[in-house]
Amino acid sequence: MDRRELADFLRRSRERLRPADVGLPDGPRRRTPGLRREEVATLTGMSADYYIRLEQARGPQPSPQILAALARALGLGDDERDHLYLLAGHRPPAGRQAGETISPALRHLLDRLADTPAQILGDLGDVLAQNCLAEELFGGVCTVSEHGRNIVWRWFTDPVVRGAYPVEEWEHYGRQHVADLRAAVARRSHDEAAVRLVRRLRDVSEEFVRLWELHEVGVRRSSRMRVVHPVVGTVDLMCERLLTPNEDQQLLIFTPPDGSPYTAQLELLRSATGVVPGLSPVPFTASAASSAAPVTVAT
16 A cells, blocks of 8 residues: 555545536635545545545555545546555456457457457457458357357367367366466456356366366466367467457467477468458357367367
């Protein structure tokens, strides 16, 4: 907790507000700009003495609930709210979620990655879109069922998916999936979608239950994987995850390791499948389910 910076930020934020901004009358003899300390205390439901001590850099560490009330009372934007939490020594709350809506800029970027397999993935493992080369490399993802396009669900329920990976690596990939999902569920504060996915996985997979109960947590930022493709054979890839401003979406880019022979395999895949640079990204729809030969998922 940085008491001095927190006190200064609260004071400056209070002074920028006019009473009318928060539905209060100006009142008589208001000599200083902005709200009075007592007015901020009233708006947040705390005692005036407690708030005064915060602005004097001598108060105790405020709780997340108090910080949320202060952010609302002072009309803070998302970045200002996060700054308030950090000054008070707390992790900021999760940012806004995009859900399944992909921004035009992100779609444009995906479209321009014609020479590299790329996907847009939700934080719970839902594949939202992919470019043409990723479609040819990884295959279609069925969206007929609720979690049909979810890579964690398919890993633990679809034996065909595992067929594209060496048997000796199954345990490693399974633990990666579960550890990443565990982190996402916590970030979401166990919201309905996260709870439903975990419950369904527990109902159908004893292996998932075993790994989930290990309580391992590991956010996947970059990883190495091997994919067995029926046309070009085994492809060794690096997977780099680029986060978007919305915490529930990420862009995955798959590239061959430096100096590896797998660059030529991707070129062969492009020529063998007729992938044309510049084609629009391929969204996942029920009609396109299982359209490609290999059915594999990013790990």
